[in-house]
Amino acid sequence: MNFAMTTDVTQLFDECLPVEIQSAISGALTRAYDFTEALILKNPLLGGALSGDVRPHIRRVAVDACLKELDGSVQGLRALIRPNAVGNCQHVELHAKRIVLTANYVEAKRQMPRSAVFRKAFSQALNMSLFADEPLEVLPERPYAHIIHGGLGRKPSFVVVTIPDVSGQYAVYSRSLAVAAHSTDAPVEHIHDAVVSQLKISIQNEGTGTN
Incomplete structure (x- = not known):
């Protein structure tokens, strides 16, 4: 990535992903x-x-449920529930002004999420101008990014926002977020309901690339 593009992406992150x-x-x-x-x-x-x-x-459904609770809680942040490509499960899309994000668990900080139809569709539709091995001249108007998280225990070991290239296999820009030491004080009833209703579907679809 050239210097000008790096500056553009940095400004995009500062605009769309402020500290709040x-x-x-x-x-x-x-x-x-x-x-x-x-x-x-x-x-x-x-x-x-x-x-x-x-x-x-449990973690995947809980993550989506907690992200959905952010809808409208911070200015410039929306959370929408969308079906996957075949309509047998759902995921949450975050819209932070110009950036569209979905959350993905990975084993290592620099690992990219596994292939899934909806993630590939996002990368191809929104990040068409981004190629990992070519100089970048134009930043997408509405780029797609992964919220990559991982670790075991009561909080993530890392949280990274990564913009993938058009293939979805390579990162063209990443920024680490500070890991929150404590969870929010919001009630957990909504999380529990979501886990109960979605857990069986999640298990049935594990390994199909639809989640």
Whole structure:
């Protein structure tokens, strides 16, 4: 990425992801991680050897539920529920002014999310001018970005906003967010309802690339 483009992307992030929005996103993720661990600890059937199997499903739904609660809570931030490509599950899109974001769990900080139809469609539709191995001259008008998070425990180990290239396989720009030390104080009833209603669907679709 050339210097001018780097400056443009930096300005875009500063405009669309001010500290208030970064803090809201990070706090929602910590709240989701906290809820996930609390639910597993509270239910013996989910703990022990099975916890590694159920945690990804609970965490994914909890993350989306917590991000959905951000809708309208911070100026310039919207959260919308969208179906996946085949309509058998949903995901949350965050609209931070010009940037469209979805949240994705990964094992390592520099890892890109696994392939999924809706993520590929976003990359191809919104980031058409971004190629990992070519100089960038024009920033997309409405770029798509991943909120990459990961780790075990009651809060994420890292939170990174990454703009992928058109293939969705390579990052052309990334910025780390501060990890919230504590979850928000909002009630967890909405999270619990979402987990109960979506967990079975999530498990059924695991490994299909639809989540």
